[in-house]
Amino acid sequence: MTLAIAVGFLAAVGTWLVVRGGAVRLILGFILLGHAANLIIISAGGAFRREAPLVDGQLLAENAADPLPQAFVLTAIVITFGVTVYLLSLVARTAKQSTKVEDESIGRIEGQAEEEGRSS
Amino acid sequence: MNIDVAFLSTWALPLVFLGPLIAAVITFVLGASAVSRLIGLLVPLGVFAVSIALVIATMDGQVVVSQIAGWPGGVAIAFVGDLFSALMLGVSSLLVFTSMVFSYAAGLGIDRWFVPAVLVMTGGVYGAYVTADLFNLFVMVEVALLPSYILMSRRGTLTALRAARLYLIVNLTASTLFLAGLGAVYGVTGTVNMAALAGLGVLPVVGVATGVVVIALSLKAALVPTHSWLPATYPYTSPAVTALFSGLLTKIGVYALVRIISLVYEPGQLVTVIVVIACVASMVIGVLGALGEGTIRGVLTFHMISQVGYILVGVVLAGAVGLAAVVFYLIHHTIVKTSLFLTGGTVEHEEGTGIIKRLGGLARAHPVASLAFLLAALSLTGIPPFSGFWAKLGVLNAAADAGSVLVFAAALIVSVGTLGSMLKLGSGVFWGTPKGMREEEDEETPSDVTVGPETVGATGVAIDVATAVEAPPVTRWRPLLVIPGLALALISLGIGLYPEWLLALSDTAGQSLSEPTAYVTAVLGGGS
Numbered sequence: 099m100t101l102a103i104a105v106g107f108l109a110a111v112g113t114w115l116v117v118r119g120g121a122v123r124l125i126l127g128f129i130l131l132g133h134a135a136n137l138i139i140i141s142a143g144g145a146f147r148r149e150a151p152l153v154d155g156q157l158l159a160e161n162a163a164d165p166l167p168q169a170f171v172l173t174a175i176v177i178t179f180g181v182t183v184y185l186l187s188l189v190a191r192t193a194k195q196s197t198k199v200e201d202e203s204i205g206r207i208e209g210q211a212e213e214e215g216r217s218s
Numbered sequence: 219m220n221i222d223v224a225f226l227s228t229w230a231l232p233l234v235f236l237g238p239l240i241a242a243v244i245t246f247v248l249g250a251s252a253v254s255r256l257i258g259l260l261v262p263l264g265v266f267a268v269s270i271a272l273v274i275a276t277m278d279g280q281v282v283v284s285q286i287a288g289w290p291g292g293v294a295i296a297f298v299g300d301l302f303s304a305l306m307l308g309v310s311s312l313l314v315f316t317s318m319v320f321s322y323a324a325g326l327g328i329d330r331w332f333v334p335a336v337l338v339m340t341g342g343v344y345g346a347y348v349t350a351d352l353f354n355l356f357v358m359v360e361v362a363l364l365p366s367y368i369l370m371s372r373r374g375t376l377t378a379l380r381a382a383r384l385y386l387i388v389n390l391t392a393s394t395l396f397l398a399g400l401g402a403v404y405g406v407t408g409t410v411n412m413a414a415l416a417g418l419g420v421l422p423v424v425g426v427a428t429g430v431v432v433i434a435l436s437l438k439a440a441l442v443p444t445h446s447w448l449p450a451t452y453p454y455t456s457p458a459v460t461a462l463f464s465g466l467l468t469k470i471g472v473y474a475l476v477r478i479i480s481l482v483y484e485p486g487q488l489v490t491v492i493v494v495i496a497c498v499a500s501m502v503i504g505v506l507g508a509l510g511e512g513t514i515r516g517v518l519t520f521h522m523i524s525q526v527g528y529i530l531v532g533v534v535l536a537g538a539v540g541l542a543a544v545v546f547y548l549i550h551h552t553i554v555k556t557s558l559f560l561t562g563g564t565v566e567h568e569e570g571t572g573i574i575k576r577l578g579g580l581a582r583a584h585p586v587a588s589l590a591f592l593l594a595a596l597s598l599t600g601i602p603p604f605s606g607f608w609a610k611l612g613v614l615n616a617a618a619d620a621g622s623v624l625v626f627a628a629a630l631i632v633s634v635g636t637l638g639s640m641l642k643l644g645s646g647v648f649w650g651t652p653k654g655m656r657e658e659e660d661e662e663t664p665s666d667v668t669v670g671p672e673t674v675g676a677t678g679v680a681i682d683v684a685t686a687v688e689a690p691p692v693t694r695w696r697p698l699l700v701i702p703g704l705a706l707a708l709i710s711l712g713i714g715l716y717p718e719w720l721l722a723l724s725d726t727a728g729q730s731l732s733e734p735t736a737y738v739t740a741v742l743g744g745g746s
Binding site: 116124128131132134135136138139140141142143166167170173174177178180181184185188189191192 | 353356357360364367371376379380382383386387390391393394395397398400401402404405
């Protein structure tokens with residue numbers, strides 16, 4: 099239940115942030131959405147199963163935690179982390195360039211050319 | 219023929235994924251040298267050789283399996299080569315090779331990031347074709363996407379960076395959704411092994427959970443209604459990169475959709491109706507969008523959406539017949555579309571613009587490239603002696619078999635639209651009034667336009683700017699830019715003239731997709 103509420107909350111806030119627009123909100127929103135997805139996977143393993151799967155070489159079938167979702171989530175976190183870092187750098191770069199470039203009217207010319215091509 | 223299946227399963231299948239990654243590390247260490255460019259050509263050739271061996275080994279419906287690390291079937295992550303995977307590997311590596319030749323001719327090879335990024339990307343794509351594990355598929359897709367973000371933004375112009383930002387956001391959304399769907403699938407079935415999921419789609423919970431994955435994948439495949447990101451991103455990177463993306467990245471989505479829908483769901487489920495509607499909408503909306511576009515790559519990108527509809531509609535129509543049509547169409551489409559993107563890219567590189575209004579009458583000075591365009595355009599439309607004819611015939615056949623008037627009519631009518639937009643490209647770019655006759659001249663000489671402050675990767679752009687400024691329009695185009703597109707167009711013609719072998723292969727592939735018992739037993743059973 100706690101997990102379900104947490105997933106719902108994270109997904110709701112994440113979606114809201116993404117839809118609101120703005121670079122930083124967008125990135126924060128995706129981080130939250132990623133957390134929501136990760137929690138879904140964790141809950142897929144069964145949140146009530148918490149015991150260590152192996153104790154002194156003995157398999158505890160009852161309530162043994164499922165290690166597979168945890169491995170999934172670990173992988174997913176690493177991937178999301180990498181993509182988020184790249185997205186941050188891209189946003190920083192487009193933000194920096196858009197002011198600098200428009201001063202030199204470089205972006206504008208190219209933007210116009212593209213628009214002209216699209217509308218014809 | 220004597221193909222050592224044990225060798226294929228122990229070495230070739232894992233190497234299809236690992237080889238390009240190892241080569242990427244080597245080329246990155248070597249930097250932008252002739253050796254790394256050579257490696258960039260040799261790797262797709264090697265994969266092509268493996269794929270031919272795989273096709274020969276699997277053409278009787280056999281399935282080659284590699285249980286990674288020797289875990290028993292069902293526990294291990296399995297790499298599987300069946301005929302469908304083998305054919306996809308073959309056609310992908312072929313187009314990677316031709317696109318690499320084109321990219322080098324266009325000057326992208328100077329960028330030290332280019333070859334490693336392409337190699338990692340292709341490694342992920344090949345991996346996605348052979349994996350039999352849904353989570354592994356997610357990882358493979360990410361492996362393919364990460365370098366694509368780099369390739370997308372390397373052009374360095376502001377529009378390219380903006381397009382890259384949108385592209386990244388869309389793919390991040392799809393990946394998050396994919397992940398959530400995976401969680402749901404694991405939650406209700408306790409496995410993410412595709413073979414173990416076979417036929418489970420009849421259970422409503424599994425059907426819905428897999429549906430989330432299907433939605434995420436259709437976003438990657440740019441199926442309507444999740445298509446609008448594609449024309450907003452693909453045309454803004456370098457032409458060679460667009461060609462690679464169109465042949466590889468959206469095709470992973472299409473491939474995975476074919477695999478998952480045919481494996482998990484049974485014919486006649488609700489998902490069938492939804493997919494048919496989405497596909498018909500894709501056909502129509504894609505082709506209408508193409509008619510309204512004003513740039514070469516804009517038209518071609520909208521066509522991709524339309525063609526994705528054509529490809530996927532067979533998945534849910536008429537069982538094996540429909541799936542055979544899917545396989546044939548997918549192969550035909552990958553070849554022809556790449557050919558068109560490469561020929562269009564040649565025009566952009568040599569004439570300095572892809573805006574149709576500013577081009578015209580190029581056929582007189584450049585008959586070979588125009589021929590390549592003509593052949594590929596006719597093939598895309600579905601005119602008889604080309605592969606496109608057999609592909610469309612397959613779809614119509616499947617629609618008739620399933621008694622679906624809607625699909626049959628849509629497939630025929632949309633062909634007319636395809637012809638129309640190809641005529642627009644043909645008469646606007648290659649035939650018709652030459653550019654010089656028109657009033658519009660290059661009032662905005664783009665000499666310093668594209669060379670922004672941070673354009674490390676803009677070498678390709680710099681070169682085409684240089685030629686556009688110095689050269690009058692009658693200069694001969696660089697042959698290495700023209701040949702890749704022509705070669706692919708000729709392959710399409712060749713398939714069209716001698717279609718029997720490919721039709722037979724796609725029939726077998728369609729059979730084993732519609733009745734995946736061999737696939738399932740190979741993946742879950744002991745394996746080799």
